[in-house]
Ligand SMILES: Nc1ncnc2c1ncn2[C@@H]1O[C@H](COP(=O)(O)OP(=O)(O)O)[C@@H](O)[C@H]1O
């Protein structure tokens with residue numbers, strides 16, 4: 606018996622407009638505790654796809670199941686128990702009078718008692734260094750801080766499936782690193798992570814599997830080591846491997862492996878090449 610996938614997508618077609626399908630037939634299984642990266646150029650359908658995972662969008666045709674439950678049969682409230690979605694645009698998510706309230710909203714909605722809610726709020730404020738802004742209306746904060754509030758509000762719910770749509774856009778390097786440290790920790794604790802990003806290095810470093818979207822379809826899928834060697838598919842999707850991977854691939858005739866994803870891995874491979882030199 607195979608374990609039930611976290612998310613199962615079958616023949617998914619979605620049209621915002623009857624003439625223009627945004628998703629043109631997507632099949633995808635995301636196993637529990639996956640760490641999936643979704644990449645593709647603007648307009649390729651990434652956001653439309655992941656909005657199906659928490660029932661914000663329902664299939665025009667086909668089917669999406671979350672832990673076996675058809676999203677068409679579930680309310681957004683029911684879905685919130687297992688799926689957390691951080692919007693690409695934080696202003697589509699933020700609506701409370703204070704940062705503290707914004708973060709408390711989700712845990713309270715999940716039915717936690719006051720003490721539990723309080724604990725989650727303090728933890729999230731601390732995790733995202735939002736303490737100084739706890740009693741400020743999030744709407745007046747700068748973009749990077751609004752983004753952090755939107756992430757903290759979902760993080761506070763610790764959803765079994767966490768979907769992040771371009772979470773590091775607008776964050777400085779330190780905040781982005783801290784965010785990814787938290788996301789990696791949630792993955793290590795058994796959560797399923799879906800990360801939509803333009804940042805190839807980020808996806809290569811953190812994700813275990815990648816889906817390449819192009820014109821509403823999945824063009825390539827697999828571990829980053831393999832996907833970033835699929836040059837034809839990447840070119841069709843107007844994508845390129847992370848710079849260090851591209852460099853390693855250019856050095857292939859010197860014996861550098863083409864599946865290097867990080868500077869650390871590049872240096873290790875270089876060390877091995879040096880040792881092997883006569
Ligand atoms: N609310 C909407 N109404 C109509 N068309 C939309 C809407 N949102 C997205 N689209 C269209 O659907 C396609 C996929 O968009 P989207 O899923 O946002 O792509 P991505 O997240 O990869 O940039 C694009 O052609 C886009 O213009």
Ligand SMILES: [Mg+2]
Nearest residue numbers: 651652653693
């Ligand atoms: Mg998008």
